[in-house]
Amino acid sequence: MFNQIIMARKEANSSAESEMAHQLQSIGETIGNLTLDLPTLPQPVSKTDFTDNEWINKPALKLFKLDDAETCSLGRELLSILSSGVPQQHVGIIFVLAFQLRQPGPRPNDRIFPNKDPLATTQDLQYNELSPRIYGAKGTKVTPRTYGNDDNKQACAYAYIAASMLRLFTRSAGNYLEYWNRILNDFKKFYTIDCPIYGFSPCLSVLESIRFNFSHSEIYKxxxxxxxxxxxxxxxAIGLRNYLYDTAISHTGMHIVSIFVRLCLSLNISPAELxxxxxxxxxxxxxxxxxxAIKLMKNTDEDHRRMMWKYGRIFDETFLLGLQSRTCPHFVYLIASMLKxxxxxxxxxxxxxRQLEEVSEDYKVEWREKGKKLLKMIHQVKEEV
Structure with missing residues (x-):
């Protein structure tokens, strides 16, 4: 199909664009025929890789197994301060609770994480070694209400809520607060019962403080x-993890990656063809x-099988910098308009x-028309092969 696409592009171009047609022929030959065995490119200015072991020796907070009663105690402590103000050590509690996340099911006893952190170092800190100073709003603590006396189900809910708060690494406090009730209501989709914790809502300024700590403290990262x-x-529990945090924190600031993949799937053509x-x-x-990025998606070697590169921009802002939406709003708009x-x-x-607001209305019209022409060409070529 490559040759047909290239010929269609040639016919659509004027003679003044013959050099572009030559470049198109060259890139088609370089990318290869209908495969993701893509070429090795010269090193760009951006950081172009983030291996699974990139941060393996850095000190972090200690993550460890709690029993149900301990989980409930820490959960009540964390949620009660979400309406009043949050010390740094309580930001640390979020991770300890999220580490207790259970697999979906009516009796959530099976844990997702191991009993101990295999990456633990002697420099790791306990969450209560962090500052007890309160940041954010200083309102009144509101103790969340619970129904029933089943510590197992309540512990499951506290871990579920804490894991959802990891979205704050990439989502605004307002965005998270907007989804708060939905997150609680969707507990039933995974654990077959209503969330046993209710009757409270976080304070926006406290969530903003948590987000600030996530963004500016390496130990949390x-x-x-x-x-x-x-x-x-x-x-x-891939579905649960995707819902709670993974989809939100993957490909940070790089809308083009997911949009491009979705467009390939919608058109039923390979990334190389598109x-x-x-x-x-x-x-x-x-x-x-x-x-x-496409090569990274296909890479399953020992250095990439955990796909830590998906979160690379959380840990290194120069990772694939050219794909950041604010760096290429016109390219994002073209591909997004084609998907729409x-x-x-x-x-x-x-x-x-939001980043597409930088594209002027005139350019938006131009890119939409360009996208329609490219889609028409793709469909014509597909009909011919």
Whole structure:
């Protein structure tokens, strides 16, 4: 299908664009035919890899197993301060509670994480060694209400809520608060019962304080790294993990990666084919780095099987910098407009990404029209083969 796409591009171009057609032929030959065995590119300015072991020796907070009663005690302590103010040590409690996450089911006894952290170092800290100073709002503590006396189910709920708070590494406090009731209501989808904890809501300023701590303290980032390293070393409760935090914190700031993959799936063509179609000189850096991202997706060697690279931008802001949405809003808009045109129902709000506000209205019209022409060409070629 590569040759047909290239010929279609040639016919659509004017003679003044013959050099671009030559470049298109070259990249088509380089990428290869219908495979993800993509070329090794010259090193870009961005950091182009984040291996699973990248942060393996950094000190973090100690993660350890609690029994149900201990989990409930810490859970009540954490949730009660979400309406009043949060010390750094209580930010640490979030990770300890999230480490108690249970597998879905009516009697959640099976734990997702091991009893001990296999990456533990002698420099690791207990959460209560952090500062007890209160940040954020200083309102009145509100003790959450519970129903029933089953510590097992309540412990499960506290761990579930704590794991959902990991979204604050990449989502705003307002966004998390907006989903708060939905998160509690969806507990039943995974554990077959209503959430046994109710009657409270976090304070926005406290959530903002937690997010600030997540963003500006390396020990919390390293603890997240440890948590994800252990979670991704297995295939337990992938749906639950995706729902609570993983989807929210993957590919941070790189909307183009997921949008591009969705468009490939919608069109039923390979990433290599779509790269040939959308290739433009002005987007060379983005296409180069998309090729790198696609190669990482397919890499299952020992250094990448946990896919820690998905979270690379949380740990290193230079990781695949060229794919950051604010770096390439025009490229994101082109691909997003094609996805919306091709599959409007599932991509209804795809053009509302905040960074796309930087694209002028004139350019938006231009990219939508360009996207429609590219889609028409793809469908014509598919009909011919």
């Amino acid at each position: 390293v603890t997240l790294y440890r948590y994800l390293y252990m979670a991704n070393d297995q295939d337990k 790269l040939v179609v959308v290739y433009m000189g002005r987007f060379k850096r983005q296409i180069d780095e998309l090729i790198i 045109e091709e599959n409007d129902e599932s991509a209804a709000n795809i053009l509302w990404i």
